[in-house]
Amino acid sequence: MNERYSRQILFKPISHVGQEKISKKHALILGVGALGTHTAEMLVRAGIGKLTLIDRDYVEASNLQRQNLFTEKDAAEKLPKAAAAKERLHAVNSDVDIVAIVGHADAVMLENIAPNLDLLIDGTDNFDTRFLLNDIAQKYRIPYLFGSCLGSFGMSFTIIPGTTPCLQCLLKRLPLQGQTCDTAGIIAPTVQMVTAHQGAEALKILSGNIEAVRKTYVSFDLWENDYLSLKTNALKDEACPSCGSAPTFPFLERDAGLKVAVLCGRDTVQIRPANHESLSLEQLADQWRSAGYEVGANPFLVSVQKDGLRAVFFKDGRALIHGMKDPDQARKIYYSLVG
Numbered sequence: 001m002n003e004r005y006s007r008q009i010l011f012k013p014i015s016h017v018g019q020e021k022i023s024k025k026h027a028l029i030l031g032v033g034a035l036g037t038h039t040a041e042m043l044v045r046a047g048i049g050k051l052t053l054i055d056r057d058y059v060e061a062s063n064l065q066r067q068n069l070f071t072e073k074d075a076a077e078k079l080p081k082a083a084a085a086k087e088r089l090h091a092v093n094s095d096v097d098i099v100a101i102v103g104h105a106d107a108v109m110l111e112n113i114a115p116n117l118d119l120l121i122d123g124t125d126n127f128d129t130r131f132l133l134n135d136i137a138q139k140y141r142i143p144y145l146f147g148s149c150l151g152s153f154g155m156s157f158t159i160i161p162g163t164t165p166c167l168q169c170l171l172k173r174l175p176l177q178g179q180t181c182d183t184a185g186i187i188a189p190t191v192q193m194v195t196a197h198q199g200a201e202a203l204k205i206l207s208g209n210i211e212a213v214r215k216t217y218v219s220f221d222l223w224e225n226d227y228l229s230l231k232t233n234a235l236k237d238e239a240c241p242s243c244g245s246a247p248t249f250p251f252l253e254r255d256a257g258l259k260v261a262v263l264c265g266r267d268t269v270q271i272r273p274a275n276h277e278s279l280s281l282e283q284l285a286d287q288w289r290s291a292g293y294e295v296g297a298n299p300f301l302v303s304v305q306k307d308g309l310r311a312v313f314f315k316d317g318r319a320l321i322h323g324m325k326d327p328d329q330a331r332k333i334y335y336s337l338v339g
């Protein structure tokens, strides 16, 4: 063990004591895409004790530009990302106990795993799941590493329950929502910068150096050469439903995630998001137009169409995805449109 991790042990804040702690810790990475593959590889190489990976998607050719654990073979075989990642990670470090869950993470699944976790790491691409993770973090007092990226823009924030503001608090003040990779594109260095932050924070927490954790929200644009580091103490809201003095954990209560229903005889799937308050139809319509979609609107809904895809979004947050009966496929299209 000492030879394998010797360089990390030589790093004084970690040393033998920290390495020993890392080897006994269990982290969850939710979403094994761009962010998730990078943080997973870092933690497995660093000698974490146990890593649980959850992902509902499979590997496609368009992932290979930035999702570092996957190969052409994984894409050709359409391997689930969690399973493909586990295989590669096991080859990197066979001492690590890696659990791969191929599926849609909901409140029930996460509450079952949560009591055994030391750290939650954000590898997701949507805010419904992030708010769910945020509530899990608060309810079970688990540190949560938020991260997000698109284009050349990335952001990262470390949430320590009882100390820092939570994601709900942060979102009220900062414009976190935006386009998804599918409409805006992304370059790999953005991913690496976000995961460099997440990885460093993970090592601090897992090695018992909690006092070294960054106290600021950080964002950057690698193309525009902009860096922002923001103090967040003032953002903590005592009335916050997730981290305030009388928390209700709304996203666990609502079972979070999306409510998906296949509409009989209509070849259509209906999707209801848990957090439709944050959905701006005007903003979405603008994004879709600039991404080359055909967009139509009336006072009640916005329709979007491109390459055989047809969907309608209502003001109450509901979406109808047409031309299919498969809930998983419809969910994927929904997230690619909304983020």
Ligand SMILES: [Zn+2]
Residues within 6 Å of the ligand: 165, 166, 167, 168, 169, 170, 236, 237, 240, 241, 242, 243, 244
């Ligand atoms: Zn909060």
